[in-house]
Amino acid sequence: MADLQAFLTPGVATIAIALLAAFSFGGILYALFEPQLSGRAAREKRMQAVASRNITIDAARLARDGDRRRKSVQDQLKEFEAREKKKQHRATHLSLDQRLDQAGLSWSKRGFIVFSVICALVLALTGLLLSGSLIVTGGLMFVGAFGVPRFYLARRRKKRIAAFLNELPNAVDVIVRGTKAGLPLGECIQIVAAEAREPIKSEFRRIVESQAMGITLAEAIAKLPSRMPVAEANFLAIVVMIQSQSGGSLSEALGNLSKVLRERKAMKGKIVAMSQEAKSSAAIIGSLPFLVVGVLSLTSPSYMMLLFSDPIGNVIVVGSGLWMLTGILIMKKMIAFDF
Known part of the structure; x- marks a missing residue:
């Protein structure tokens, strides 16, 4: 201990402190300037620049891909809308065979004409x-030939579309x-x-049969709106x-479609419930004369038979019937809502 105290004289201690301070200061300088001296800072800067440039390129590529896909979807939608407008224009002039098909009837034109003649x-x-009146x-x-058969056909068609x-x-949820x-989309449709249930079963069976004949699935489904104009x-x-043309998650797209369909169904139910009062009033007013x-x-009976036995009474009956028909059609137009 005495030797150590003798060794650490004031001069030696000063030198030791100076050396320690110099080493410390040198270490601090080395820690501060080592990246610049070794080139690591420049290398990291270049790597960051390259990474940022790659990110910018990837972002630009993604933006271009998104714009290209968006434009492709828009073009497809425009093309589909144009095709649907043509179909809707044709739908206003449906042939008898198309109406029978949409109503789910297996009749031919001849069968419908025979049914009209019988009525x-x-x-x-x-x-x-x-009445005995001509x-x-x-x-x-005239009503039996042109009214009853067409009314029956329109009612069957309306009920089948409503069931669809x-x-x-539910069918979309299964898919x-x-x-x-x-599972692939084709198997889900099978x-x-x-x-x-019907009529979904028969309509989707037609899609499967069309696909089996060599028609693509997208084209087979594209024919569905012509049979079910909704x-x-x-x-x-x-x-x-x-x-099928742009790719993407089919399950997510169909899930959104199922949600939209159920919301539309709920909205239709609300509209029907809110319009039921007007429909009931129209039904009561229309049925009172009868x-x-x-x-x-x-x-x-003797008081009423004058309307059927006397020629003037016949004219009154026909005129009243036409006025009643006009009023019923007007009320029907007023309470009809397009969904």
């Missing part, structure tokens, strides 16, 4: 037996679950064609067509 003969015979008989024959819209969201499970069928055809005529025919 005309039955109503004409009924009018002749009840005017009433002719009017009932009611079941379509969504199948695609999420890894499942719907085998398990769904916006929901157009939505399904658009989604499948865009996905109820009054029926009651008077039972209570005072």
Whole structure:
């Protein structure tokens, strides 16, 4: 201990402190300027510049790809809308075969004409037996030939389209679950064609049969709106067509479509509920004259038979019937809502 104290004289201690300070200062300088001296800072700067340039290039490429895909989707939508406008224009002039097909009837034109002739003969015979008036008989024959068959066809067609819209969201949900499970779209459509309710079952079976004949799946589904002229069928055809040409997540797109279909269905239900009061009032107003005529025919038959036995009464009946028909059509137009 005495030797160490003798060694650490004031001069030696000063030198040691100076050396330690010099080493410390040198270490600090080395730590501060080592990246510049070794070139590491320049290398890191170049790497950052290259990375930022790559990021910029990737972002620009992604933006170009997104713009290209967006433009492609827009072009496809415009093309599809133009095609649908042509179909809608043709839909206003549907042939009898198309109406029968949309109504789900397997009749031919000849069968429909035979049905119209039978209705005309039955109503004409009924009018002749009840009234004995040729005017009433002719009017009932005209109604039987042109009114009853077309009314029946339109009602069947409307009910079938309503059943299609009611079941379509469930069919789309089946397809969504199948695609999420890894099944191809064609197999999912086959499942719907085998398990769904009518008329979804028959319509999707047609898609499967068209695909089996060599038609692509997108083209087969694109024919669905011509058989079911509703916006929901157009939505399904658009989604499948865009996905087949542009790619993307089919399950996500169909999931969004299913959500839209269910929201539209709920909105239609609200509209029907809110318009039910007006429809009930129109039904009561339209049925009152017929109820009054029926009651008077039972209570005072001689009073009412003048309308059917006298020529002037026949004119009154025909004129009143035309006015009633005009009023019923106007009320129907007022309470009809386009969905």
